[in-house]
Amino acid sequence: MQSHIIFGAGLIGCFLGGRLTSLGRDTKLVCRPLIHKKLSNGLKLTDYLDNTVYAKNLDFLALEDLNKKDEHKFCDFLWVTVKCTGVDQASEDIYPLVGRDTIILCCQNGLGSDQVMKQKYPQNTVLRVMVPFNVAEIKPGHLHRGSEGALTIEVTYKTENIIENLVKQLNTSLMPVTQTKEMKELLWAKLQLNLGNSVNALANIPVKAMLQQRNYRLVIAALMRELLSVTRALDIQLPKVTAVPGKYLPFVLSLPDFLFNLVANKMMAIDPTVRTSMWWDLSQGKKTEIDYLNGAIVNVGKEMNIACPANNNIIRLIKTFENSEIKNQGIPSSKLLATISNSTDK
Numbered sequence: 001m002q003s004h005i006i007f008g009a010g011l012i013g014c015f016l017g018g019r020l021t022s023l024g025r026d027t028k029l030v031c032r033p034l035i036h037k038k039l040s041n042g043l044k045l046t047d048y049l050d051n052t053v054y055a056k057n058l059d060f061l062a063l064e065d066l067n068k069k070d071e072h073k074f075c076d077f078l079w080v081t082v083k084c085t086g087v088d089q090a091s092e093d094i095y096p097l098v099g100r101d102t103i104i105l106c107c108q109n110g111l112g113s114d115q116v117m118k119q120k121y122p123q124n125t126v127l128r129v130m131v132p133f134n135v136a137e138i139k140p141g142h143l144h145r146g147s148e149g150a151l152t153i154e155v156t157y158k159t160e161n162i163i164e165n166l167v168k169q170l171n172t173s174l175m176p177v178t179q180t181k182e183m184k185e186l187l188w189a190k191l192q193l194n195l196g197n198s199v200n201a202l203a204n205i206p207v208k209a210m211l212q213q214r215n216y217r218l219v220i221a222a223l224m225r226e227l228l229s230v231t232r233a234l235d236i237q238l239p240k241v242t243a244v245p246g247k248y249l250p251f252v253l254s255l256p257d258f259l260f261n262l263v264a265n266k267m268m269a270i271d272p273t274v275r276t277s278m279w280w281d282l283s284q285g286k287k288t289e290i291d292y293l294n295g296a297i298v299n300v301g302k303e304m305n306i307a308c309p310a311n312n313n314i315i316r317l318i319k320t321f322e323n324s325e326i327k328n329q330g331i332p333s334s335k336l337l338a339t340i341s342n343s344t345d346k
C-alpha cells in the first residue's frame with residue numbers, strides 16, 4: 001500500500017490525516033509533542049453536510065525522532081500542511097522523509113510555497129494542492145469542515161496515472177478530492193477569495209457576519225479589483241470557484257445590502273461560526289500569511305507597474321497587530337473602509 005506522511009498537524013493537516021486514516025490508508029502525522037497528546041484519543045471529523053467520521057488509530061512520527069537513523073521513513077506522498085510562514089523550516093525538517101520517488105504535495109494558500117520545495121528537492125515531483133474549504137476546531141480532537149469545495153491536486157503529464165488513482169482513493173463526501181492541470185489559474189482564483197482573510201482578521205468577527213456589512217464588503221471589493229488588474233495583465237483566465245464568477249465579485253460585493261442579499265444567497269450559505277485562517281493566526285498572536293497572499297499581488301503588481309494601494313494598506317494594518325502587544329479588538333467597518341480608501345501607494 002502507498003504511504004502518506006502529513007507534515008504539519010494543524011487544521012488542514014489533521015483533517016486530511018484523519019480522513020486518510022479513516023479510509024484505511026497507511027498514514028503518519030508529524031507533529032509537536034503537545035499536539036500528539038491532544039490527538040491521543042484520535043479525531044472526530046464532521047462537516048456542514050452532517051457527515052461524521054472517526055479516526056481512532058492515528059499514527060504519529062515525532063518531530064524530534066525524524067533524524068534518528070535506525071529506520072527508513074521515506075513515503076510515497078508527503079503532504080506539507082504547514083502555513084506559508086513555516087515552509088522554509090519545513091523544507092529542512094522533511095529531509096529524512098523524502099526518498100527518490102516521494103511526491104511532495106504543497107497545500108498552502110497563496111503563491112510560491114512549491115518553489116521553496118522545488119529548489120530544495122529538484123529531483124522530486126513537487127505538486128501544488130488547493131484547499132477550498134474551511135476547517136475549524138470545534139473542540140480538541142473534533143474538526144469541522146464548514147464550507148464547500150473539492151481539495152484539488154495538480155496533475156502533470158508525468159503524474160497523470162498516479163494522481164488519478166490517488167483522487168479515486170480519497171474522494172468522498174466528507175472530503176471531496178479532484179485534480180487539475182491548470183493549477184496556476186486555480187491558485188489565483190483561490191487567492192481572490194483569500195482577500196477576505198485580512199478583512200476578517202481585522203474585523204474580528206465570523207465571515208458571515210462580516211459579509212453582512214457593506215463597508216467590509218467594499219474593502220474586499222477594492223482588494224479584489226487590484227488582483228483582477230494584475231491577472232488581466234498576466235493574461236490569466238480565472239476559473240470559476242464560486243457561484244458568482246471572480247470578475248463579477250467586486251460588483252456583487254459592492255451592492256447595497258438588500259440587493260446583495262438577493263443575489264448572493266449562495267455566498268451567504270456558510271456556517272455562521274466560520275472564521276478565516278488569518279483570523280486564527282492574528283488572534284493567537286502568530287505571524288500571518290499576509291506576505292504570501294496580498295503581498296504576492298503587490299509584488300507582481302510592482303513588476304507590471306500596477307499600483308495596489310488597497311492591498312498595500314491592509315498589509316500595513318495587519319503588520320501593526322503582528323508586531324504589537326495590543327490585541328485586535330476588531331476594526332469597525334466604516335473605519336476600515338476609510339483607511340483603505342484613503343490609501344496611497346507608498
Ligand SMILES: NC(=O)C1=CN([C@@H]2O[C@H](COP(=O)(O)OP(=O)(O)OC[C@H]3O[C@@H](n4cnc5c(N)ncnc54)[C@H](OP(=O)(O)O)[C@@H]3O)[C@@H](O)[C@H]2O)C=CC1
Pocket residue numbers: 007008009010011012013030031032035063081082083084086089090093107108109131132133134135136276277289
Ligand atoms: N484553516 C483553514 O480553514 C484553511 C487553511 N488553508 C491553508 O492551509 C495551510 C495550512 O493552514 P492551517 O492548517 O490552517 O494551519 P495551522 O497553523 O492550523 O497548521 C499548521 C501546523 O503545522 C505545524 N508546524 C509548522 N511548522 C512545523 C514544523 N517545522 N514541524 C512540525 N510542525 C510544524 C504548526 O505548529 P505550530 O503552530 O506549533 O508551529 C501547526 O500545528 C495554510 O497555507 C492556510 O492558508 C486553506 C484553506 C482553509
Ligand SMILES: CC(C)(CO)C(=O)C(=O)O
Pocket residue numbers: 109131132133134135147193194197274275276277278
Ligand atoms: C476557506 C477560506 C477561503 C476561508 O476560510 C480559506 O482559505 C482560509 O481560511 O484561509
